[in-house]
Every structure is written in structure tokens, then in C-alpha cells.
Amino acid sequence: MSTTRFVQLLDLSAGLVLVTSFAALWLRRLVTVTWVIAVQGIALAAVAMVLGVHEHETELMLIALMVGALRGVVLPGLILRAVRAGDEHREVESLINVPAALLAASGLTLVAYATTRDVVALSSTPQVRALPLGIAVMLIGMLLIVTRRKAVLQIMGVLMLDNGIALVMFLGTSGVPLAVELGIASDVLLAMFILQVLTTRIRTKFGSTDLDQLRELRD
Amino acid sequence: MTALIVLVPIVPAGVAALTAIVGWRPATRWLPVAACVAVSGLGIALAVHVLHTGAVTAIGGQLRVDALSALMLVLIGLVGTISSAYSVAYLRTELTTGATSPQRARLFASLMQLTIAAMCLVVIADNLGVLWVAIETTTVATVLLVGHRRDRTSVEASWKYLVLGSVGVATALMGTVLVYFVSRHSGGAASTALNWSTLVERAPHLDAGAVRVAMGFVIVGYGTKAGLAPLHSWLPDAYSQAPAPAAALMAGALSTMSMYALLRFKVIADITLGPDYVRTLLLIAALMSLAAAASLMVTQRDYKRLLAYSSVEHMGLIALAAAIGSPLAMSAALLHMIGNGLAKSVAFSTSGEMLFATHTTRIDGVRGLLHQRPFIAATFGVCLFALLGLPPFSILASEIAIVRAGLDDGLAWTVAAALILMLVIFTAVLVHALHMLAGRADGATGGHSTTPHITSVTAGVPLVGGLLVAAAIGITIWPISALLHAAAEVLAR
Numbered sequence: 001m002s003t004t005r006f007v008q009l010l011d012l013s014a015g016l017v018l019v020t021s022f023a024a025l026w027l028r029r030l031v032t033v034t035w036v037i038a039v040q041g042i043a044l045a046a047v048a049m050v051l052g053v054h055e056h057e058t059e060l061m062l063i064a065l066m067v068g069a070l071r072g073v074v075l076p077g078l079i080l081r082a083v084r085a086g087d088e089h090r091e092v093e094s095l096i097n098v099p100a101a102l103l104a105a106s107g108l109t110l111v112a113y114a115t116t117r118d119v120v121a122l123s124s125t126p127q128v129r130a131l132p133l134g135i136a137v138m139l140i141g142m143l144l145i146v147t148r149r150k151a152v153l154q155i156m157g158v159l160m161l162d163n164g165i166a167l168v169m170f171l172g173t174s175g176v177p178l179a180v181e182l183g184i185a186s187d188v189l190l191a192m193f194i195l196q197v198l199t200t201r202i203r204t205k206f207g208s209t210d211l212d213q214l215r216e217l218r219d
Numbered sequence: 220m221t222a223l224i225v226l227v228p229i230v231p232a233g234v235a236a237l238t239a240i241v242g243w244r245p246a247t248r249w250l251p252v253a254a255c256v257a258v259s260g261l262g263i264a265l266a267v268h269v270l271h272t273g274a275v276t277a278i279g280g281q282l283r284v285d286a287l288s289a290l291m292l293v294l295i296g297l298v299g300t301i302s303s304a305y306s307v308a309y310l311r312t313e314l315t316t317g318a319t320s321p322q323r324a325r326l327f328a329s330l331m332q333l334t335i336a337a338m339c340l341v342v343i344a345d346n347l348g349v350l351w352v353a354i355e356t357t358t359v360a361t362v363l364l365v366g367h368r369r370d371r372t373s374v375e376a377s378w379k380y381l382v383l384g385s386v387g388v389a390t391a392l393m394g395t396v397l398v399y400f401v402s403r404h405s406g407g408a409a410s411t412a413l414n415w416s417t418l419v420e421r422a423p424h425l426d427a428g429a430v431r432v433a434m435g436f437v438i439v440g441y442g443t444k445a446g447l448a449p450l451h452s453w454l455p456d457a458y459s460q461a462p463a464p465a466a467a468l469m470a471g472a473l474s475t476m477s478m479y480a481l482l483r484f485k486v487i488a489d490i491t492l493g494p495d496y497v498r499t500l501l502l503i504a505a506l507m508s509l510a511a512a513a514s515l516m517v518t519q520r521d522y523k524r525l526l527a528y529s530s531v532e533h534m535g536l537i538a539l540a541a542a543i544g545s546p547l548a549m550s551a552a553l554l555h556m557i558g559n560g561l562a563k564s565v566a567f568s569t570s571g572e573m574l575f576a577t578h579t580t581r582i583d584g585v586r587g588l589l590h591q592r593p594f595i596a597a598t599f600g601v602c603l604f605a606l607l608g609l610p611p612f613s614i615l616a617s618e619i620a621i622v623r624a625g626l627d628d629g630l631a632w633t634v635a636a637a638l639i640l641m642l643v644i645f646t647a648v649l650v651h652a653l654h655m656l657a658g659r660a661d662g663a664t665g666g667h668s669t670t671p672h673i674t675s676v677t678a679g680v681p682l683v684g685g686l687l688v689a690a691a692i693g694i695t696i697w698p699i700s701a702l703l704h705a706a707a708e709v710l711a712r
Binding site: 121165 | 351352356358359362366371372378381385386392399403410426429455515519520524
């Protein structure tokens with residue numbers, strides 16, 4: 001792979017991870033948002049794959065396949081099941097409207113670049129220059145969690161947050177050691193699984209997964 | 220020694236697996252307690268060894284036990300013993316009243332041991348990535364514990380806990396990843412770049428600007444999990460909805476684990492950045508926690524939430540001690556962890572008995588408890604006194620030490636503010652305690668004198684035993700003083 005091609009592919013896939021997080025704020029149908037999250041997972045795997053091919057690291061290529069399977073297929077599949085089970089693939093309510101959400105997300109992207117200046121200054125490789133994208137995706141994930149009142153959307157927010165961290169992990173250091181990577185992956189899988197179990201329980205107990213109903217506990 | 224270190228998490232993990240397979244049976248129900256006693260025993264054995272020879276490592280440096288790890292293992296063992304021992308009586312009552320099923324009892328007992336195993340891994344992992352994985356494992360396991368009752372309120376609490384907990388722990392992961400990045404870019408080898416012992420050695424050469432960003436993420440992340448304000452809102456819900464033994468474990472040991480992780484990172488950051496950055500962040504969190512606890516304890520109407528806010532208060536005090544950072548302050552912080560851990564785990568366990576006896580967690584639903592239920596009332600009262608810092612318990616000593624260390628360090632105004640907030644909390648808890656314990660119940664305030672629940676000896680022994688250990692540490696510190704000082708040395712600047 002030539003250097004220019006490498007930089008192009010890297011920027012394309014890393015950029016796609018950010019674009020999909022904006023799309024998740026903008027789109028209104030739950031099923032579509034789930035697909036967008038799946039695309040984000042695949043784009044993340046592509047980042048790892050591009051890096052693995054560029055650096056001739058077989059281990060990283062294997063991790064890329066694992067990430068693609070987990071974050072591109074398994075986890076979105078779990079979420080899609082929850083969405084379908086709830087018959088809630090209609091309009092998504094949000095505490096703030098779409099333009100405001102997109103504006104906030106743009107602001108968060110700027111914040112991500114501003115706060116990581118010192119980090120990016122450590123190295124001038126194309127990977128590290130793209131690193132703030134990961135922080136931005138993480139912050140947008142938090143925005144999704146804070147502004148959306150549907151259980152599945154908060155799950156997707158948590159997943160997006162983790163995708164952002166994984167992006168920083170790949171861009172910054174070509175991934176953490178394999179043992180830690182496996183631990184992180186299995187914990188994320190477990191957390192997602194339990195979130196789905198809880199969604200089912202919320203639905204049985206409250207009738208729907210509208211989180212505004214969760215207000216019995218207060219001081 | 221290597222074998223002992225590896226054995227520490229394996230014992231409770233093995234019991235967790237066994238319970239998951241054979242279920243909650245009379246024959247094996249004391250195994251979890253035995254596992255926790257074993258953890259304390261291993262902790263003590265490792266402590267004796269470490270005090271003589273210094274830190275020991277295992278599995279190629281992945282696991283490492285120093286004085287601080289050994290002290291934390293003893294704490295996990297003690298709190299685990301209290302909560303597991305109380306689980307036996309708790310599950311028996313729930314099973315006889317039909318509040319839970321054998322299946323759920325199996326899941327509950329298994330998850331308790333899994334949480335304890337993961338906590339053991341937290342304190343013996345040298346690799347900060349492994350430490351994170353262990354903390355996330357405790358989150359996942361305790362979410363299911365909080366949701367044990369599966370009614371509306373416990374589902375709500377477990378949802379809020381998992382979402383906010385995941386966000387918090389993920390933030391800490393971002394910090395950890397950035398630390399790894401900084402470490403690699405200053406020439407660290409991939410296999411050891413995340414090891415705490417390596418990072419401390421290399422700390423002077425790390426890039427200060429990047430470490431500052433990473434530490435911000437770490438403090439917010441682990442601070443959320445520890446229950447420091449302003450990100451503590453999950454805590455009262457989770458602690459009040461969790462079954463009593465699970466709440467005892469979470470409040471007694473689990474929140475301390477996140478604090479432990481934060482303190483390990485603080486050692487690195489203090490060398491790279493100087494003390495001021497972390498100190499400022501911790502002071503803000505400490506005062507906000509004390510203020511949040513004080514304001515919500517005054518008007519509190521639920522005694523389990525009252526205990527939960529007391530946890531926010533004590534985490535705030537530990538953060539205050541950590542912000543001061545002198546050897547005296549760090550000893551005080553560690554002693555405070557132990558004092559709070561023991562008293563809080565007994566308090567939450569007792570709250571389980573209170574709930575069985577009175578069928579309510581409302582403070583005004585409990586009146587004249589001393590008259591009707593002398594044992595429960597006395598235990599609960601003594602726990603509250605211990606948590607308020609009355610003699611003979613160790614919290615008094617650690618609080619005095621924190622104040623002294625703060626004054627020595629020129630933080631007079633901060634300490635004064637903390638003292639005022641503590642006075643408010645003291646008064647609030649005393650008023651609530653008098654209301655619950657003293658007086659006579661009359662029908663109008665919901666006395667339940669006809670309730671058949673009798674506190675069994677099985678339930679009573681762990682409660683009294685826990686309080687006796689807490690009092691013993693308060694009266695004479697010498698059994699742990701050498702370990703305490705050595706552990707504080709690890710953390711102090």
C-alpha cells in the first residue's frame with residue numbers, strides 16, 4: 001500500500017465513523033439508526049484493517065475481523081432484536097430537536113480537537129492526526145444518551161461511546177495488547193447483553209421502553 | 220508467593236462457578252464465606268511477606284502485590300465475609316417468604332462471588348488495562364445484583380446504574396488508552412507500557428500535556444464509579460434497591476475499588492504533572508460530594524438512601540484526604556476506607572433485617588425500634604455512630620488525621636468547609652436515628668409489632684462480628700499499623 005493510498009483509506013474510514021455518529025442523531029427511525037451503528041462498527045473495523053495491512057501486523061488484522069464481527073454484526077443484531085421486539089420502530093423522541101443536536105455535536109467535535117492538542121502534538125503520523133475523531137465520537141455518544149429517552153437509543157449511545165474509544169485505541173497505538181483487547185471486547189459484549197435484558201424487563205414492567213417512566217426513585 | 224497471588228482471585232471465582240453449577244444448597248452455602256475468609260487470609264500472608272521483601276510479582280509481571288494491594292485484599296476479604304455470611308440468612312428468609320426463587324438465589328450467590336473475584340483482580344493487577352477490565356466486570360455483575368428483585372423500582376435503579384456506570388467506566392477506559400498512548404510515545408514497550416510499576420518509573424519522562432488530558436478522563440470516569448459528586452446520581456438508587464447483602468458489598472468494598480484505581484493513577488500524574496492538577500480536581504469533587512450528601516441527608520425519608528448518601532460523604536472525605544496527599548493524609552484515607560467499609564457493610568446488612576421486620580424502608584415507617592427490635596435497633600444505631608465518627612470506631616481517628624493533615628498543608632479553608640458540612644450531616648443522622656430508634660411505636664405511624672420475622676443467629680453473628688472487628692481496629696491500630704504505613708508510602712508524594 002502506498003503512503004498516499006494508506007492516508008486516504010485511513011481518513012475515509014475514520015471519517016465514516018464520525019459521519020455515522022452524526023447520522024445517528026439526525027435519522028428518526030430506530031431501525032435505520034441501528035443500521036447506521038452497524039456501519040459505524042464496520043468502518044471501525046476498516047480502520048483497524050487498513051492499519052494492520054499498512055504495518056504488516058497479522059494480529060491487528062485478526063483484531064479487525066473480530067471488531068467487525070462484534071461491533072458491525074453481533075451487537076447491532078442484538079439491538080435490532082430489541083427494537084423489533086418492542087414494535088417501536090417509529091419516530092424517535094428527543095429532548096432537543098435535530099438542528100440543535102447537530103449543532104451540539106459539531107461543538108463537541110471542536111471540543112474534542114481543542115482538548116487533544118497536546119496529545120496530537122506527540123506525533124505527526126496520519127493516524128495520530130485523526131485521533132480527535134475518536135474523542136468526538138465518544139462525546140456524541142454521550143450526547144445521544146443524555147438527549148434520548150428510549151432505552152434502545154441509550155444502548156446505542158453506550159455502544160457509540162465504546163466505538164469512539166476503540167477508534168482512539170487503533171489510531172493512537174494500533175490497539176492495546178491482545179489480552180486487554182479481548183477483555184474489553186468481552187466486557188462490552190456482556191454489558192450490551194445485560195442492557196438488552198434490562199430493556200426487556202423495563203418493557204414487561206412499564207409497558208414500553210420510554211425512559212420518562214423511570215421516575216419512581218427520587219429524594 | 221507467586222502461587223498465592225494467583226490463588227487470590229481463583230478461590231472466589233471457583234466458588235462462583237461451583238454455585239452457578241450446583242445451585243444454592245444447604246451443603247455448599249457456607250463455601251462463599253470460606254472463600255472470603257481465605258481471601259483475607261491470603262491478604263494477610265501476602266502482607267507479611269511484602270512487608271519483609273517488598274512488592275512481589277507473578278505471571279511475568281502482569282500481577283503485582285505491594286503493601287497497598289495486600290491491605291485492599293484484607294479489606295475485600297473482611298467486607299466479603301460480612302456480606303456473604305449475611306447472604307446465607309438473607310436468602311433463607313427470602314426463600315421461605317417466597318420473595319425469591321431457588322434460581323434467583325443461585326444467580327445472586329454466584330454473582331456476589333464473581334464480584335469479589337473481580338475486586339481481587341482489581342487490586343493485584345499491575346496492568347492498568349486489566350484493572351479496567353476487572354472494574355467493568357464488577358459493574359456488569361452488580362447491575363444484575365441490583366436488579367435481583369425484578370420489580371419496577373429495582374429495574375429502574377439497575378438501568379440507571381448500568382447506563383451511568385458504563386459511561387463512567389468507558390470514560391476511565393479512554394483515560395487509560397491515552398495513558399498507554401503517551402507511554403508508548405515515550406518509548407515504552409508494548410507489553411509493559413500499561414503496567415503501573417513501569418509507568419511510575421517512567422513518569423518523569425512522560426509528556427505532561429497529554430497526561431493532563433488522560434488524567435481528566437480517569438478522574439471523571441473512576442470518580443463516577445466511586446460515587447463522587449456531581450456524578451453520583453446512580454448511587455442512592457442502586458444502593459437502596461440492591462438486596463441488603465449486595466448493597467453491603469457495593470458500599471463496603473466496590474466503591475473503594477474505583478477510588479483505589481484513581482489513587483494508582485494519581486501517583487503517576489503527581490510525578491509527571493506535580494500535585495496541583497489532581498489536587499484541584501479532587502478538592503472540587505470532595506467538597507461537592509460532602510455538600511450533596513449533607514443537603515440530601517437532612518431531608519431524607521428513606522433509611523437505605525440515608526446510608527447511600529453517607530457513602531457519598533465518606534467517598535468525599537477519602538477524596539479530600541487524597542487531595543492533601545501527605546503520608547499522614549494517605550494513611551488516613553486508607554484507614555477511612557477500612558472504617559467505612561466495615562461499618563457500612565454491617566449497616567446495609569442490618570437494613571436488610573430492618574426491612575424484613577418492618578416491611579418498609581421509610582424512616583417514618585420505623586419508630587420505636589429499640590423497644591420492639593432491640594437487637595436490630597442496637598446494631599443499626601452502633602453502625603450509625605461508627606459512621607458518624609464516634610468512639611471507639613476508627614473513623615474518628617481517620618477524620619482527625621485528615622483534618623490535621625489538611626491544616627498542616629495550608630488547606631484551612633477547605634477543611635473548615637468540610638467540617639461544617641460534616642457537622643450538618645452529623646446532626647441530620649442523629650435526628651433520623653433518634654426518630655427511628657427511640658420512642659414507642661403506635662399504630663398510626665405504622666408499627667409492625669406483629670411481624671413474625673425473627674433475626675436468626677445466622678444473621679446476627681456476621682453483624683456483631685463485623686462491628687467487633689471495626690471496634691477492635693478503632694481501639695488499637697497496631698495489628699495493621701505497619702501495613703497501613705507501608706501502603707500509604709506507596710501513594711504519598
